[in-house]
Amino acid sequence: MNRIIKIILLDILKNKIVLAYTLILAVLSWSSFALEDNSAKGILTVLNVILFTVPLVSILFSTIYLYNSSEFIELLLSQPIKRKKIWLSLFFGLSLAMVLAFFIGAGIPLLVNSPDSVGVMMLIVGCLISIVFVALAFLSSIMTRDKAKGIGIAIMTWLYFALLFDGIVLFLLFQFSDYPIENAMVGITALSPIDLARIQILLHLDVSAMMGYTGAIFKDFFGTTVGLTVSFLLLCLWVAVPFFISLRKFNRKDL
Amino acid sequence: MIEIKHIHKKFGKIEVLSDVNLSCKKGECIALIGPNGCGKTTLIKSILGMVLPDKGLIEFNGKTVLKEYLYRENIGYMPQIGRYPDNMTIGQIIEMIKRIRNSREALDEDLLHAFEIEKMYDKKMRTLSGGTTQKISAVLAFLFNPDVLILDEPTAGLDPLASEILKEKIIKEKEKGKLIFITSHLLSELDDLITEIIFMQDGKVHFHKKIEELQTETGEEKISKAIAQILKKKKDEQNH
Numbered sequence: 159m160n161r162i163i164k165i166i167l168l169d170i171l172k173n174k175i176v177l178a179y180t181l182i183l184a185v186l187s188w189s190s191f192a193l194e195d196n197s198a199k200g201i202l203t204v205l206n207v208i209l210f211t212v213p214l215v216s217i218l219f220s221t222i223y224l225y226n227s228s229e230f231i232e233l234l235l236s237q238p239i240k241r242k243k244i245w246l247s248l249f250f251g252l253s254l255a256m257v258l259a260f261f262i263g264a265g266i267p268l269l270v271n272s273p274d275s276v277g278v279m280m281l282i283v284g285c286l287i288s289i290v291f292v293a294l295a296f297l298s299s300i301m302t303r304d305k306a307k308g309i310g311i312a313i314m315t316w317l318y319f320a321l322l323f324d325g326i327v328l329f330l331l332f333q334f335s336d337y338p339i340e341n342a343m344v345g346i347t348a349l350s351p352i353d354l355a356r357i358q359i360l361l362h363l364d365v366s367a368m369m370g371y372t373g374a375i376f377k378d379f380f381g382t383t384v385g386l387t388v389s390f391l392l393l394c395l396w397v398a399v400p401f402f403i404s405l406r407k408f409n410r411k412d413l
Numbered sequence: 414m415i416e417i418k419h420i421h422k423k424f425g426k427i428e429v430l431s432d433v434n435l436s437c438k439k440g441e442c443i444a445l446i447g448p449n450g451c452g453k454t455t456l457i458k459s460i461l462g463m464v465l466p467d468k469g470l471i472e473f474n475g476k477t478v479l480k481e482y483l484y485r486e487n488i489g490y491m492p493q494i495g496r497y498p499d500n501m502t503i504g505q506i507i508e509m510i511k512r513i514r515n516s517r518e519a520l521d522e523d524l525l526h527a528f529e530i531e532k533m534y535d536k537k538m539r540t541l542s543g544g545t546t547q548k549i550s551a552v553l554a555f556l557f558n559p560d561v562l563i564l565d566e567p568t569a570g571l572d573p574l575a576s577e578i579l580k581e582k583i584i585k586e587k588e589k590g591k592l593i594f595i596t597s598h599l600l601s602e603l604d605d606l607i608t609e610i611i612f613m614q615d616g617k618v619h620f621h622k623k624i625e626e627l628q629t630e631t632g633e634e635k636i637s638k639a640i641a642q643i644l645k646k647k648k649d650e651q652n653h
Binding site: 226 | 497510
């Protein structure tokens with residue numbers, strides 16, 4: 159393993175916040191499965207918990223970590239190391255730590271209680287969501303030198319994707335309910351990684367039958383292999399695009 | 414060894430470096446002096462690639478440093494204010510840099526012993542005083558036997574004993590034929606160290622002269638007096 163990634167990963171894993179995050183995820187997941195009598199209901203509860211906490215912790219922890227490692231970055235920059243490598247190492251270190259925390263906290267109960275395609279799917283989606291929000295953290299921390307501002311941007315980003323976006327979608331649905339916008343809705347979900355993840359999971363559960371006509375349209379698209387691949391690719395794009403923008407900015411930054 | 418050609422740099426609207434040209438060779442010990450905020454640190458950071466100039470070229474051993482990084486193996490940099498990860502210990506920092514450099518050559522641990530750093534290996538960086546942090550910076554700068562040493566205010570914050578040790582070390586390295594850059598405000602400290610002087614003001618290089626040249630021109634033995642005389646002459650010219 160790359161030396162710098164190793165140093166960063168060890169440093170993050172020593173952090174008690176990551177440990178607490180893992181524990182909280184574990185408690186939430188285990189208790190969700192214990193409270194519900196069938197695993198499908200349990201998965202639904204876990205899904206909502208995961209889609210709320212994982213993005214928040216990933217983006218907030220990563221943003222603060224990046225600001226706190228400004229000294230570390232400065233120290234490395236005077237050594238014979240490529241700038242790109244420093245930024246990539248930080249990204250891999252943080253992503254690995256977040257994925258590891260998610261896997262131990264939520265992944266194990268998922269695999270134990272729901273050892274089927276939905277459980278595995280949820281695991282993959284959860285890992286991807288973790289990485290997406292780490293990438294968004296990189297973008298928000300490179301935007302400004304001011305730590306308070308950067309953390310503010312991170313919280314706003316989370317708030318937007320976790321709450322506001324749904325509100326806007328709902329608003330649009332009601333406003334344009336007279337028009338055939340179901341196909342457009344599929345397109346709009348691509349604009350939020352959390353919604354992409356949610357729909358992917360929901361369609362694999364039986365509850366999708368209750369989503370009416372829109373649900374049927376979603377099923378038509380996301381239910382197929384092509385749709386599934388496309389939505390996974392979109393999630394990957396949500397990782398790649400923010401990260402590469404931040405990498406470009408980092409390469410041109412004066413330190 | 415280091416060639417700087419027509420460097421320009423702006424931070425926002427403020428022009429920090431404007432058309433800086435320098436040429437430095439092996440075996441020189443250069444003092445970079447000038448008032449606060451004249452662009453000394455920015456110039457040093459551009460050589461290290463930490464600040465990217467808007468225009469111009471910096472060459473190290475005939476190759477441009479833009480987007481390069483391996484040339485930094487030959488540079489030891491001691492920052493003005495060393496900033497280190499708070500929760501790491503001194504030992505961890507030194508170990509980490511050693512691992513990152515992965516150098517097979519013999520390490521120069523003179524300063525490590527002279528400053529008695531080993532005794533403090535378990536101390537966290539957060540708990541260190543400014544002077545001790547400076548010592549760590551100095552140790553790291555000299556550790557890998559670099560061909561070029563860039564020392565930004567090396568003796569600021571050091572106690573007289575440590576500062577004397579560091580000066581002796583700099584002289585020793587100079588005799589090995591290394592290129593040494595020093596920025597300092599304490600001109601009296603530089604007397605027995607340097608061979609050339611670069612004076613910067615408002616982002617421009619005012620003059621770049623050998624010490625002997627300066628001494629014969631002004632008729633002063635001490636560098637501080639020679640500089641003062643030049644500045645005074647300049648002021649007089651401006652007034653008339």
